[in-house]
Amino acid sequence: MRGLYCSSVDSLSGLSVRDLPDPVPGPGQIVVTVSTASVDYADTLIATGRYQIKVPPPFVPGNNFAGTVTETAPDVTAVAVGDRVHGMALVGAFAEKVAVDQHAVRCTPIGLSDELACLSGSGYRTAYDALVSTAFVERGENVVILxxxxxxxxxxxxxxKALGARVIACASTQDKLDFCRELGADVGVLYTGADFKDNLKTHCGGAADVVLDMVGGDYSEPALRATGYGGRFVVVGFAAGTVPRIPLNLVLLKGSTVKGYEIASFERHHPVQTRANREALERMLLDGRLTPPITARYDLDDAVDAVASVAGRDKFGVTVLQVTPRAQHSDNEPKELR
Known part of the structure; x- marks a missing residue:
C-alpha cells in the first residue's frame, strides 16, 4: 500500500509518501481501506513530537478516516467485511489501509458521504462535546470562540449557530474574521489589539456567557475577564504555543466555571454521552444543519503538503486528504468554500 511515512519527529522533513507493508489485523482488529481522511492540527503535533501523547517513529500519521472494511480478525463481531465505516486512530489514517480496533469505528449511515463521515471525527466532535456537554450552551447565549x-x-x-447561540468569533487577522462571518458568526473581533477584552464585552452586551479557547497564550485571561457572573470557560488547546496562567481571583469573583476538554479523556469517562453526541452530529450532517467548511483537498501523493499547510496557523477551515480517486467518493459531499 501507499502511505505517509514519518521517519523522524524532529520536523516535518521526516515525512514522505512511500510504499509500505499492508497492515495485518491483530485480535479484535479490522483493516479499513481508507477513502478519505481529515488533516487536523493534532496530526501535525504528533508528526513533530509535540503532542501530549508521544508516538515513537517510524509511524504513519493520521487520526480521522472513513472507508470500507476489507479484512477482520476471526474474533471480530462489531462489523463485517464490506461495511462502510468511519472512526479515529491516534495514527495510521494517512495510508490506503489502516488497522484499528473494531470498536474504534462506527458504521457510516446511508446517505452520509465518506468525506462528511470522516469530518465527524475529532474537530467536530471536539466542538460539539465542548459546547454541548462541557459548556452546556443554551439558545440565545453569547459564545466567544478563540x-x-x-x-x-x-x-x-x-x-x-445550529444550537441557537450568538457567536463572537475571535481571530488574528481580518481575513480570518471575514471567513468566520461567511460561516455564520454574528461578530468578529481581532484578539491582537490592546482593547480585546473591552471589545468582547461590548459585542456581548456587557458579558460573555461561554468562552471556547483553542488558543491559550496572552488571549485567555482577557477572554475570561469578559465573561459575566457564572460564565463558563472551556479550555480546548494552546495553538499560541503558551499555556496561560490564570489569576484564580477572577474565577472567585465571577463565580466562573473553568473546565477542560480532551477528546480521549471525555470518551473514556463519558462513553454513553460520547455515543449520543456522535449520533447527533451524524444527524446534523445528514440533514444539512452542518456544512463543513472544506478549504483544501489533497491527494495522498501530496500528503506532505497537506500536513505542512495545516501546521501553519494561517490555515482556514478544514483540510481533507482524498486517499482514493475522486470518482470513488459519494456524491453527497459539502461544497468547497475556497
Missing part, C-alpha cells in the same frame, strides 16, 4: 477560523473553531461556529 481561534475561530481553524478546524475546531470553524466547526464550533456552525454548531453554536
Amino acid at each position: 481561534g475561530a477560523s481553524g478546524a475546531v473553531g470553524s466547526a464550533a461556529i456552525t454548531i453554536a
Whole structure:
C-alpha cells in the first residue's frame, strides 16, 4: 500500500509518501481501506513530537478516516467485511489501509458521504462535546470562540449557530474574521489589539456567557475577564504555543466555571454521552444543519503538503486528504468554500 511515512519527529522533513507493508489485523482488529481522511492540527503535533501523547517513529500519521472494511480478525463481531465505516486512530489514517480496533469505528449511515463521515471525527466532535456537554450552551447565549477560523473553531461556529447561540468569533487577522462571518458568526473581533477584552464585552452586551479557547497564550485571561457572573470557560488547546496562567481571583469573583476538554479523556469517562453526541452530529450532517467548511483537498501523493499547510496557523477551515480517486467518493459531499 501507499502511505505517509514519518521517519523522524524532529520536523516535518521526516515525512514522505512511500510504499509500505499492508497492515495485518491483530485480535479484535479490522483493516479499513481508507477513502478519505481529515488533516487536523493534532496530526501535525504528533508528526513533530509535540503532542501530549508521544508516538515513537517510524509511524504513519493520521487520526480521522472513513472507508470500507476489507479484512477482520476471526474474533471480530462489531462489523463485517464490506461495511462502510468511519472512526479515529491516534495514527495510521494517512495510508490506503489502516488497522484499528473494531470498536474504534462506527458504521457510516446511508446517505452520509465518506468525506462528511470522516469530518465527524475529532474537530467536530471536539466542538460539539465542548459546547454541548462541557459548556452546556443554551439558545440565545453569547459564545466567544478563540481561534475561530481553524478546524475546531470553524466547526464550533456552525454548531453554536445550529444550537441557537450568538457567536463572537475571535481571530488574528481580518481575513480570518471575514471567513468566520461567511460561516455564520454574528461578530468578529481581532484578539491582537490592546482593547480585546473591552471589545468582547461590548459585542456581548456587557458579558460573555461561554468562552471556547483553542488558543491559550496572552488571549485567555482577557477572554475570561469578559465573561459575566457564572460564565463558563472551556479550555480546548494552546495553538499560541503558551499555556496561560490564570489569576484564580477572577474565577472567585465571577463565580466562573473553568473546565477542560480532551477528546480521549471525555470518551473514556463519558462513553454513553460520547455515543449520543456522535449520533447527533451524524444527524446534523445528514440533514444539512452542518456544512463543513472544506478549504483544501489533497491527494495522498501530496500528503506532505497537506500536513505542512495545516501546521501553519494561517490555515482556514478544514483540510481533507482524498486517499482514493475522486470518482470513488459519494456524491453527497459539502461544497468547497475556497
